[in-house]
Amino acid sequence: MPEIRNFTLNFGPQHPAAHGVLRLVLExxxxxxxxxxxxxxxxxxxxEKLAESKPxxxxxxxxxxxxxxxxxxxxxxxxxxxxxxxxxxxxxRAQYIRxxxxxxTRILNHLMWLGTHALDVGAMTVFLYAFREREDLMDCxxxxxxxxMHAAYYRPGGVYRDLPEQMPQYQASQWVTGRDVEVRNxxxxxxxxxxIEDFCNRxxxxxxxxxTLLTDNRIWKQRTxxxxxxxxxRAMQLGFTGPMxxxxxxxxxxxxxxxxxxxxxVDFDIPVGKEGDCYDRYLVxxxxxxxxxxxxxxxxxxxxxxxxxxxxxxxxxxxxxxxEMKDDMESLIHHFKLFTEGFCPPVGEAYAAVEAPKGEFGxxxxxxxxxxxxxxxxxxxxxxxxxxxxxxxxxxxxxxxxAVIGSMDVVFGEIDR
Amino acid sequence: xxxxxxxxxxxxxxxxxLSKVFDELxxxxxxxxxxxxxxxxxxxxxxxxxxMTSRFDMERLGIQPMVSPRQADILLITGYVSIKTLKRVILxxxxxxxxxxxxxxxxxxxxGGMYWQSYATAKKLDEYMPVDLYIAGCMPRPEAVIxxxxxxxxxxxxGEANSWEDYFRNYDYYLGNQQKLFxxxxxxxxxxxxxxxxxxxxxxxxxxxxxxLLEQHQKPLEALDMRLGHNLKEPTK
Numbered sequence: 001m002p003e004i005r006n007f008t009l010n011f012g013p014q015h016p017a018a019h020g021v022l023r024l025v026l027e028x029x030x031x032x033x034x035x036x037x038x039x040x041x042x043x044x045x046x047x048e049k050l051a052e053s054k055p056x057x058x059x060x061x062x063x064x065x066x067x068x069x070x071x072x073x074x075x076x077x078x079x080x081x082x083x084x085x086x087x088x089x090x091x092x093r094a095q096y097i098r099x100x101x102x103x104x105t106r107i108l109n110h111l112m113w114l115g116t117h118a119l120d121v122g123a124m125t126v127f128l129y130a131f132r133e134r135e136d137l138m139d140c141x142x143x144x145x146x147x148x149m150h151a152a153y154y155r156p157g158g159v160y161r162d163l164p165e166q167m168p169q170y171q172a173s174q175w176v177t178g179r180d181v182e183v184r185n186x187x188x189x190x191x192x193x194x195x196i197e198d199f200c201n202r203x204x205x206x207x208x209x210x211x212t213l214l215t216d217n218r219i220w221k222q223r224t225x226x227x228x229x230x231x232x233x234r235a236m237q238l239g240f241t242g243p244m245x246x247x248x249x250x251x252x253x254x255x256x257x258x259x260x261x262x263x264x265x266v267d268f269d270i271p272v273g274k275e276g277d278c279y280d281r282y283l284v285x286x287x288x289x290x291x292x293x294x295x296x297x298x299x300x301x302x303x304x305x306x307x308x309x310x311x312x313x314x315x316x317x318x319x320x321x322x323x324e325m326k327d328d329m330e331s332l333i334h335h336f337k338l339f340t341e342g343f344c345p346p347v348g349e350a351y352a353a354v355e356a357p358k359g360e361f362g363x364x365x366x367x368x369x370x371x372x373x374x375x376x377x378x379x380x381x382x383x384x385x386x387x388x389x390x391x392x393x394x395x396x397x398x399x400x401x402x403a404v405i406g407s408m409d410v411v412f413g414e415i416d417r
Numbered sequence: 418x419x420x421x422x423x424x425x426x427x428x429x430x431x432x433x434x435l436s437k438v439f440d441e442l443x444x445x446x447x448x449x450x451x452x453x454x455x456x457x458x459x460x461x462x463x464x465x466x467x468x469m470t471s472r473f474d475m476e477r478l479g480i481q482p483m484v485s486p487r488q489a490d491i492l493l494i495t496g497y498v499s500i501k502t503l504k505r506v507i508l509x510x511x512x513x514x515x516x517x518x519x520x521x522x523x524x525x526x527x528x529g530g531m532y533w534q535s536y537a538t539a540k541k542l543d544e545y546m547p548v549d550l551y552i553a554g555c556m557p558r559p560e561a562v563i564x565x566x567x568x569x570x571x572x573x574x575x576g577e578a579n580s581w582e583d584y585f586r587n588y589d590y591y592l593g594n595q596q597k598l599f600x601x602x603x604x605x606x607x608x609x610x611x612x613x614x615x616x617x618x619x620x621x622x623x624x625x626x627x628x629x630l631l632e633q634h635q636k637p638l639e640a641l642d643m644r645l646g647h648n649l650k651e652p653t654k
Contacts (some may be wrong), residue, residue, distance in 0.1 A: 013456075013502070013505055014454075014455075014456045014483075014486065014505060014509055019479065020457050020458065020459075020462050021457075021458055021502060021505075041499070041501055042458075042499060042501050042505070043458065043459060043497070043499060043502065043504045044499050044501070044537050045497050045499055045532045045533045045535045045537050045538045046532075046536055046537045049535070049536070050534055050535055053534065061531065062531065065460055065531070068459075068460040068462075068463050069463060112463070115466070127466075127470070128470050128471060131466055131467055131470035131472075132470070132472070134467065135467060135472045138467070146558065147556070148558060149460065149463065149556045150460070150555065152558060210637060265443070267613050359620070413459070413460065416499075
């Protein structure tokens with residue numbers, strides 16, 4: 001009888017379920033996984049090193065490109081670390097705008113996760129539904145920052161500009177005319193806040209739609225219930241954060257425990273799972289969609305009633321307005337200095353973390369008093385999750401690996417940095 | 418690579434007066450049925466699904482994602498390519514069947530973009546493989562992606578998009594750049610020179626000093642050793 005040896009399987013990086021560039025070397029006994037070895041570094045492009053050679057404010061766009069599914073949350077972590085270093089606080093209206101856009105980002109991220117996770121497991125429709133809603137939120141990004149993805153909207157000392165009074169509208173074209181344009185522009189008659197409010201009113205119904213497709217779906221449950229169970233103790237030991245930790249039943253959320261921005265002024269709940277399997281993590285994220293929606297609605301109410309500045313009025317750190325810059329010599333000097341040299345925080349170090357959609361995203365900055373950070377360390381939430389890959393898939397079938405990757409919500413931009 | 422000789426190649430002069438019409442028809446059909454290889458490097462991976470799904474809907478142009486490089490026509494490089502990924506990209510590119518087209522999306526593939534200072538990224542994609550079309554921007558919008566794809570379709574239809582032949586004709590140049598990055602021992606499983614000879618695509622730049630270097634170091638291919646090692650016993654012979 002020939003000797004039976006474990007089979008080694010190479011998964012990715014060119015694999016449709018690899019979420020970009022995950023490469024796994026799987027050691028299999030038949031179809032059961034004995035060991036999984038994730039390989040990283042395929043998207044490494046030295047963000048931390050590049051940040052050391054650029055003034056503080058010029059590194060903000062790199063943060064967008066770290067976790068390119070939840071752009072503004074990564075910015076928030078970095079900007080908050082700089083603010084801590086400088087000892088400044090953004091105005092209250094900026095805090096609310098940041099809260100609102102963090103939650104919009106959370107919905108964006110969770111929709112992306114939901115679509116791809118369901119697609120990997122075999123449900124095509126959810127993917128199409130999820131991307132339909134993402135388009136609306138992308139329009140919100142575009143309205144405030146001018147770009148659909150990499151916004152660079154948060155700045156130290158506030159946000160770059162106030163919310164627009166007029167939502168951009170569709171224009172008639174060769175193919176879309178008359179009544180069709182009106183239908184498309186229906187929600188875009190008012191300001192950005194009106195547009196987001198319209199979205200928020202529709203959104204709970206849309207989440208119900210996803211849930212009808214998945215939550216009680218027999219196939220979905222067969223693929224996710226009981227897969228990759230992580231006990232609460234083990235989840236803490238492994239350094240899990242965000243929905244991965246909450247799925248295991250630990251109510252840890254930086255928005256509540258170490259409140260930042262305006263999260264202490266809004267009302268929301270933290271969903272927690274019971275079993276710690278893929279299905280619970282799915283339920284947690286779905287509930288987070290609803291909670292985010294609640295937070296956004298509260299922020300809209302507040303923002304409507306309270307106009308005010310969105311940037312600190314300290315031109316050593318924030319940019320003077322365009323008009324001031326054109327009229328006033330001093331503002332021109334400030335403008336020039338800010339965009340060439342930047343600002344020099346005092347010597348020291350600061351760590352600030354935010355609850356990004358994937359977990360705790362933190363930036364640790366050491367400043368030696370220059371206009372560039374001496375060292376920037378990024379704590380990416382995906383890294384510990386991926387490190388637990390081996391433990392999570394051990395003893396499961398090959399097809400379950402895809403479900404586990406999906407439920408981890410890995411994005412390689414932040415893992416490889 | 419002996420099996421390649423079994424693939425028939427039609428070299429005969431075509432006397433049929435209708436052949437030009439057929440060529441036109443073939444090119445038309447080719448340009449209307451394109452499969453994009455689903456290999457996402459970098460941020461572009463997020464802007465492609467919107468281009469495929471309902472609002473922008475790439476499928477109305479006959480463009481669909483495809484999971485295997487053997488059946489795909491277009492290789493989309495979406496965003497920064499680190500040196501480690503570039504190896505995989507080249508392997509993938511060489512595995513694709515001709516005619517094949519490469520599109521570089523995002524500024525990072527054009528000249529390094531925001532990461533031009535980085536030690537870990539390959540800056541210009543067209544030094545390592547022929548690129549048919551660049552779509553610049555960080556991120557290009559889905560409209561731009563679709564406009565770019567339409568332009569590629571036009572170029573395929575008119576017969577201009579033949580840069581894949583360039584990879585065979587100037588293999589020495591591309592190989593030289595690859596060797597500069599990956600070291601002298603760089604070797605891919607695909608034997609480009611034999612393929613070029615077989616398909617009559619030898620050019621002046623196919624052979625040169627870099628291919629000579631390749632021949633010096635070339636080892637016969639064997640299965641990759643992917644055992645994980647430490648808790649495994651040595652296989653008994």
